[in-house]
Amino acid sequence: MDELDRNILALLGADARMSVATLARRLKVARSTVQARLERLESTGVIAGYTLKLGEAARQGRLRASVLLTIEPRAQAGILTRLKSISEVEKVFTTSGRFDLLLQIAAPNTQVLDQVLDQIGALTGVNSSESLIHLSTRIDRAI
Structure with missing residues (x-):
């Protein structure tokens, strides 16, 4: 995992519903880059799923x-x-x-x-x- 992966995880940790387009805009990278990173993080088990956190x-x-x-x-x-x-x-x-x-x-x-x-x-x-x-x-x- 590199800095971009950690930043993606941090943003999703704050809001798991954030769209790929919004992630890309906030991280100043291409949407396809974020999509590829998410797919890799999911396939390697770093991201096990997206969930709801109750307040x-x-x-x-x-x-x-x-x-x-x-x-x-x-x-x-x-x-x-x-x-x-x-x-x-x-x-x-x-x-x-x-x-x-x-x-x-x-x-x-x-x-x-x-x-x-x-x-x-x-x-x-x-x-x-x-x-x-x-x-x-x-x-x-x-x-």
């Missing part, structure tokens, strides 16, 4: 939490299979350090969140969990 207004009414799990050795595959069946689990990351997995979950209210946390804690192979409730977003640079 705070759309996320209101959703209680979010991060859950840190310590699991038994070699239990990860089975735990991941069971976590896939819990609709409130949005993302699961492997981590380094004292925790093995980091879960991002969202629930409509505290009762559902409590049930989900109990369900996760009861999974075979989960040794311990720690939950962090998200209160407000101060910085969000995710693309």
